[in-house]
Amino acid sequence: MNEPRPPYLLIVADIERRITAGELRPGDRVPTTRAIVREWGVAMATATKALATLKESGAIESTSRVGAVVAARRLPARSSEGLDSDRVVRVAMEIADVGGLAALSPRRVAAELGVATVTLHRYLEAAAELPYLIADAAFAEIDYPEPPPGWRSHLRVAAHLQWEAYQRHPWLPRLVSITRPVTLPGLLAYGVWTLRAFDGSDLDARTRLHAYGTLVNYVRGTAVNIETEAVAELDSGMTSTQWGTARLAVDRPLITQVTEPGTELDLESLFAFGLERLLDGMTVVMAPRRSLRP
Numbered sequence: 001m002n003e004p005r006p007p008y009l010l011i012v013a014d015i016e017r018r019i020t021a022g023e024l025r026p027g028d029r030v031p032t033t034r035a036i037v038r039e040w041g042v043a044m045a046t047a048t049k050a051l052a053t054l055k056e057s058g059a060i061e062s063t064s065r066v067g068a069v070v071a072a073r074r075l076p077a078r079s080s081e082g083l084d085s086d087r088v089v090r091v092a093m094e095i096a097d098v099g100g101l102a103a104l105s106p107r108r109v110a111a112e113l114g115v116a117t118v119t120l121h122r123y124l125e126a127a128a129e130l131p132y133l134i135a136d137a138a139f140a141e142i143d144y145p146e147p148p149p150g151w152r153s154h155l156r157v158a159a160h161l162q163w164e165a166y167q168r169h170p171w172l173p174r175l176v177s178i179t180r181p182v183t184l185p186g187l188l189a190y191g192v193w194t195l196r197a198f199d200g201s202d203l204d205a206r207t208r209l210h211a212y213g214t215l216v217n218y219v220r221g222t223a224v225n226i227e228t229e230a231v232a233e234l235d236s237g238m239t240s241t242q243w244g245t246a247r248l249a250v251d252r253p254l255i256t257q258v259t260e261p262g263t264e265l266d267l268e269s270l271f272a273f274g275l276e277r278l279l280d281g282m283t284v285v286m287a288p289r290r291s292l293r294p
Contacts, residue, residue, distance in 0.1 A: 007042050009129070011050040016059055019070055020121040026072045030060050057106040058117040071117075085123045085133075088113070093134045093169070100227065101171045104130060132182050135175040138165055140186030144193050151286055152279050154197035159219050159275050162190065166223035170230055173223040178213045201286060211282060218278050222271050229267060 015031070018024045031039065036047035051068060054060045061071040091112050096104045106124065110117040124130065142161050147154045166172050181187065191212065198208045 007040070008046045008050040008053065011036060011040055011042070011047070012053050012057075013129075015050070015054060016057075016121055016124075019059060019118070024070050026070050028070050030054070030068045030070060032067065058110075059106075059121075088120060088123045089130075089133050089137050092130050093137060096134055096171045097169060101131060101174065104134075106130065131175050132184060134169075135172060135182070136184035136186040138169045138172050138186070139190050141165065141168070142186075142190060144189075147193070147196055151197045151201065152282075155194070155215055155279060155282070156275065158190075158194040158197065159215060162216065162219045163223060163271060166219070166226055170223075170227035173220045173226070176216070176220050178217050178220075203285070207285060211285060214282075215278065218274060219271070222267065222274065225267055 033044055033047040037044055058071055060068050062068055092109050095108055106120050107117050110120055142165060195212055
């Protein structure tokens with residue numbers, strides 16, 4: 001299986017391992033960007049991103065004379081006894097649910113837990129692993145029902161399960177990739193359950209995977225708007241329907257060029273309508289192939 005993490009995260013993980021193992025101690029210089037380029041054979045931009053990630057996590061800090069060094073270890077505000085990976089991930093998810101991915105960092109998680117940032121190294125291979133872990137945990141929350149009969153009903157339920165996960169965690173769509181998926185248990189469980197919709201069909205492996213990817217990508221693409229809409233509603237104090245009604249007084253002449261004034265369109269109706277049309281299109285793929293006679 002190919003390593004799912006980008007090169008800069010592998011560099012981050014290795015340097016953090018050296019720090020945790022004591023190979024690099026507080027105040028020791030860390031590899032420069034040029035040294036990283038030479039050692040790992042990566043581009044300068046990748047090396048720069050790795051060091052920036054380490055600095056953001058609090059693992060290293062910049063000094064005026066020496067450059068980047070291992071950050072001074074701070075004593076935890078309270079004992080880390082009872083801390084485990086599940087608790088770390090749970091707190092990280094709560095931070096993301098409130099402030100989005102921009103608010104998530106090992107330093108912020110450590111502060112919420114009342115421990116030193118370096119303590120999290122026991123539970124994370126790399127600081128930037130946190131987003132992958134909370135994405136996996138979000139999918140692991142899904143309670144899968146007994147699949148309904150028929151491929152269409154099965155895929156419809158799968159789409160709604162994914163949609164509901166995005167509603168619980170609006171940051172989640174940004175962490176789901178179709179072409180570069182992260183192979184973690186919660187994400188794999190969703191794929192396995194959804195692909196069961198094609199059991200008994202004569203579809204080849206490539207077609208099954210493309211049909212699955214198309215469904216996931218449709219739901220994800222629509223759900224990207226959930227976070228944006230939530231922010232807009234908070235800023236304006238109006239739902240999308242209320243906002244549309246308020247705009248009628250100003251935009252009516254323009255709206256009438258497109259549709260009847262007052263016609264509603266929100267994310268839920270858009271998702272439901274698009275999903276059914278997507279499933280309509282899949283009937284062409286799922287229908288038994290008949291030989292054509294001249």
